[in-house]
Amino acid sequence: MTSTFQPSPKEGTLRKRSTNIKLSPNLSTSKNASPSSSSSSSSYSRIKNDNKRTTQDIGTNIDKQCDSKVLYEFGGPVGVSLIMLLSPLLMSYFYFCLKLKQGQLQNPFSKDFWMNGMTTIIPNQRAMFIYLGFNLFQLFTAAIMPGIKVLGLPVPSLGGKRLEYLCNGLATWYIDLIIVSILHQLGWFSITSIVDEIGPIMSVAILTGIVVTIVTYTIGCTTGNTHRMSGSFLYDLFMGAMLNPRIGNVDMKMWSEIRIPWKILFFISLSAAVKDHELNVARDLLNGTDQENWSIFGGLLKFHTCRTSAPLLFMTLAHFLYVNACMKGEECIPTTWDMFYEKWGFMLIFWNFTGVPFSYCYSTLYLLNRSMAGNPVRHSKVYNTSLFVILVLAYYVWDTSNSQKNRFRMQQRGTFVKRNAFPQLPWGTITNPTYIETKHGNKLLTGGWWGLARKINYTSDIIMALSWGFITGFDSFIPYFYAFFLSAVLIHRVGRDNRRCKAKYGADFDEYCRQVPYIFVPYII
């Protein structure tokens, strides 16, 4: 069944234009009740309310079943054990190749290679100060900064209770940018320290990811705050024990997903861009080709013409767009699958504390290492410009497709909040979208980008990831690792999501797939 709705801009709640009431079988005789007379009007609204309750009950029961069912995913206990073992090893291997061999893949069984590599990642005090200091500062600002409060979905294991999430990511993001700029300008903390210490910082992050996983699991088990446990220690360690761990008003799952990985990733790229600038200025000075400095406010603020290479500027922009999108759309996160269903285990903890920031930055590190070795990556203006255009276009589709769906869902649930966080892109909210009503009660959007392909947000993400590789040229595989990895994760996620949606929406999901037959690329796949 397809209907349309017009969101009320004031209330941000759902207002149907054409009402299409589904009746449960025992009410079907009242189908033609007219809302015109007062008695029939009250019976009409009773039928409507009964019908709403029935739909809600169906939805709640389905949600309960999906939420409590233990499924072995990722290859079960064996698969997740391998992932937990191999993740830190693979990250170290790629880092060693970048650091020691300019991105050329090495024999992974060479003892000398590993011994040499290990010397570049030994944790030190400075690395601990940077990484742990940053995370603690994020925890502090998450607890105290102002932000909007958004309700999550009803949590079946809490009897349908909806948890409140303080979305102050944007305020904390601006504070981060201001503080980092001031510290750098005053010379108290040079932003380049991040790439100078990147190896030791990465190993501190690996250790932190492992320690937080074990501590969280232990706290969950010893306090009895566990959910959907499989009984296999390794599988539960990977998937997590607790569903919604919190410290005060900070939801650890959302905090670690939004505040840690993307911000660190951006600061790594910013650090590399500044380092590259400083290296090039130093080279210019040596060659006698230094560009002029300029200043404003009578010399109070001094600037130097930017000497960062185009590829490193590209990576800084790419990571800025990503982190900014996460902050400006944070209010959409509380109703996502990760918040509603996933537990806080190795998969989310290690990935957010360690995997995302220190493996999604390979392109940046590759470009910087090449520049430091005096062999910078250079492309023609046409090549660089084309990639900038592709990045911005893909970002546009990614940002607006995610926001179209998330806002649609929030409007349905009455949690929609209109925000003016920068940048608000055209077509980020669709008026009058078409959708499919389901027996579960939720609606599936079939308008906007979502009428073209069911996972167009994944496609645009993968295109951005590929552009991060292409900007490094074609001499090393490692900068392309992210694109391959993300594609594998998202393709796996499509299968996972299909199974879940099929279980949740049944025949309505089949109808949705019939109406929107393409997954990634309209009219092709």
Ligand code: NDP
């Ligand atoms: P989706 O945004 O596709 O969310 C899937 C859920 O959205 C479904 O389970 C369903 O939830 C709901 N949904 C799906 N289709 C519709 C529709 N047509 N109308 C209404 N609701 C719908 O996936 P993710 O949450 O996995 O990804 C979000 C973004 O994050 C993507 O852009 C992805 O690329 C990115 N991402 C990036 C990663 C990275 O490491 N860089 C990793 C993972 C994701 P419900 O049951 O509530 O209806």
